[in-house]
Amino acid sequence: MANLEVLFDRAAIAHRVAELGRQLSADYAGRELLVVGVLNGAFIFTADLVRALDLPVTVDFIRVASYREATCSSGQICLRQDLAEPVAGRHLLLVEDIVDTGRTLTWLKNHLLAHQPASLQVCALLDKRERREVAASVDYAGFPVAEGFLVGYGLDYCGRYRQLPDICHLRQ
Numbered sequence: 001m002a003n004l005e006v007l008f009d010r011a012a013i014a015h016r017v018a019e020l021g022r023q024l025s026a027d028y029a030g031r032e033l034l035v036v037g038v039l040n041g042a043f044i045f046t047a048d049l050v051r052a053l054d055l056p057v058t059v060d061f062i063r064v065a066s067y068r069e070a071t072c073s074s075g076q077i078c079l080r081q082d083l084a085e086p087v088a089g090r091h092l093l094l095v096e097d098i099v100d101t102g103r104t105l106t107w108l109k110n111h112l113l114a115h116q117p118a119s120l121q122v123c124a125l126l127d128k129r130e131r132r133e134v135a136a137s138v139d140y141a142g143f144p145v146a147e148g149f150l151v152g153y154g155l156d157y158c159g160r161y162r163q164l165p166d167i168c169h170l171r172q
């Protein structure tokens with residue numbers, strides 16, 4: 001596929017996911033985590049991250065959609081599927097594949113905090129800090145990334161490329 005250039009290959013991703021798992025396991029030692037993956041993009045990262053955790057874990061997913069141009073965030077967030085698990089009093093780890101403008105993350109944090117968790121932290125594999133439009137902090141970031149449209153390891157372009165094992169730049 002000529003228009004794809006590998007940015008983080010599967011070995012680099014696996015190495016970083018293992019590091020994040022060790023760090024989270026140490027930080028949350030003695031506590032039980034409710035891991036909340038954000039569909040669709042975070043399904044692969046969530047699956048790998050939970051297997052790197054040495055903690056008692058429950059996994060749930062939330063699905064949101066944001067209306068945007070094909071490669072450009074616009075910020076209108078819509079809840080498509082809420083959590084099945086109760087949130088009150090639990091330690092939540094929100095898992096994202098990428099934080100870009102920060103609008104999705106801000107919306108999700110407000111939505112989850114309204115249900116009064118004991119704590120809420122965010123783990124994002126990719127953190128595109130330069131593009132932030134609203135303040136949205138990531139507590140555990142896999143890789144900081146700059147410009148460019150990324151696909152693979154859960155990230156899509158028009159629904160395609162999510163299955164790629166590496167994270168790639170899509171050249172258009």
Ligand code: PRP
Binds near residue numbers: 041042100103104155
């Ligand atoms: C992506 C990603 C985040 C969001 C980040 O999801 O998974 O949820 O965009 O962008 P933001 O910081 O500008 O809000 P997307 O809406 O592309 O849907 P998907 O998870 O189904 O790919």
